Amino acid sequence: MQRVFSGIQPSGIPTLGNYLGAIRNWVPMMADHECIYCVVDQHAITVWQDPKELARQTREMAAALIACGVTPDKCTLFVQSHVPAHTRLAWIFNCVARIGWLNRMTQFKDKAGKDRENAGAGLYVYPNLMAADIHAYHATRVPVGEDQKQHLELANDIAQKFNHDYGVDFFPNIEPMIQGVAARVMSLRDGTRKMSKSDPSDQSRINLTDDADAIALKIRRAKTDPEPLPGEAAGLEGRPEARNLVGILAAITGVTPAEVLRQHEGQGFGSFKTVLTDALVAHLGPIQAEMQRLLDDPAAVDAELRKGSDKASAIAEPIVNRAEELVGFLPRR
Numbered sequence: 001m002q003r004v005f006s007g008i009q010p011s012g013i014p015t016l017g018n019y020l021g022a023i024r025n026w027v028p029m030m031a032d033h034e035c036i037y038c039v040v041d042q043h044a045i046t047v048w049q050d051p052k053e054l055a056r057q058t059r060e061m062a063a064a065l066i067a068c069g070v071t072p073d074k075c076t077l078f079v080q081s082h083v084p085a086h087t088r089l090a091w092i093f094n095c096v097a098r099i100g101w102l103n104r105m106t107q108f109k110d111k112a113g114k115d116r117e118n119a120g121a122g123l124y125v126y127p128n129l130m131a132a133d134i135h136a137y138h139a140t141r142v143p144v145g146e147d148q149k150q151h152l153e154l155a156n157d158i159a160q161k162f163n164h165d166y167g168v169d170f171f172p173n174i175e176p177m178i179q180g181v182a183a184r185v186m187s188l189r190d191g192t193r194k195m196s197k198s199d200p201s202d203q204s205r206i207n208l209t210d211d212a213d214a215i216a217l218k219i220r221r222a223k224t225d226p227e228p229l230p231g232e233a234a235g236l237e238g239r240p241e242a243r244n245l246v247g248i249l250a251a252i253t254g255v256t257p258a259e260v261l262r263q264h265e266g267q268g269f270g271s272f273k274t275v276l277t278d279a280l281v282a283h284l285g286p287i288q289a290e291m292q293r294l295l296d297d298p299a300a301v302d303a304e305l306r307k308g309s310d311k312a313s314a315i316a317e318p319i320v321n322r323a324e325e326l327v328g329f330l331p332r333r
């Protein structure tokens with residue numbers, strides 16, 4: 001059985017982008033893969049996080065994942081900082097990865113902005129920690145949204161260089177699994193930018209916890225263009241906002257964008273937005289209710305995460321111990 005690894009940052013409430021691009025794809029994989037899913041709090045602090053908020057958001061993220069169907073009994077669900085193997089391997093990878101490779105990471109350039117000298121060093125070496133997350137488990141499949149593709153290519157480069165430098169065939173190649181029409185859900189305010197937890201405008205995203213009124217308002221205000229919907233996908237060319245809303249409805253209702261266009265051809269966005277709002281409210285309502293139920297008993301969520309970190313450590317410790325031996329560290333015992 002192939003081993004799957006994926007992670008999500010608890011840097012805010014999960015968005016519809018996180019849900020459609022990643023979380024929703026994590027669930028069916030649990031049927032025929034050994035799945036390891038991680039709330040990556042160490043990644044989150046590569047940009048400033050209020051400590052109390054981070055702890056709360058980490059638990060909320062775990063509850064959100066469970067509510068979406070990432071059932072702890074059927075996978076390994078845990079918090080990154082609870083398993084020290086990740087940072088031990090990340091240090092080795094900091095020494096394997098080349099600065100030139102990191103300089104090419106577009107996400108660093110986006111997140112660091114113009115004042116790069118002032119960005120945290122952790123933000124720069126972040127992809128090395130992400131590579132370690134995956135390779136600490138010898139995972140071979142990684143379900144993510146489109147924006148993580150470059151990081152996964154780097155994770156393969158690091159594994160190959162490690163294997164080459166130490167003359168071993170130790171870390172396997174990983175296969176990104178970027179699925180579906182919603183691999184890149186865009187901002188509701190600007191169809192050329194991805195929907196993100198960290199966008200300063202809450203109007204740019206649907207949060208998994210938004211109630212019906214918030215969803216209705218955000219969709220009503222979502223940027224569109226004055227043209228009616230075309231009959232086929234080619235007609236969405238050069239209309240990023242229209243393409244995005246069509247993609248969201250397709251993903252949430254489980255049909256293709258072509259089918260959505262067939263059903264709504266010639267309509268303006270007024271009626272389309274009502275249909276989209278209703279579909280989102282119907283889909284997210286049960287998830288929100290389950291998330292609230294879980295958060296009413298935070299100790300139970302924490303207990304699941306503790307069990308998860310024990311299971312994760314049992315897999316990662318021997319792999320990272322071996323990696324350290326290959327590097328030449330004196331064995332721990």
Ligand code: TYM
Binds near residue numbers: 006017019020144148
């Ligand atoms: P993060 O927390 O930014 O996002 C979690 C997952 O959601 C996907 N995603 C999207 N998909 C479609 N449209 C969007 N607008 C959108 N926004 C986010 C992301 O692609 C991701 O799959 N570096 C990762 C977390 C991570 C990780 C890992 C992932 C750490 N270690 C190891 C895989 C394997 C991140 O910041 O994801």
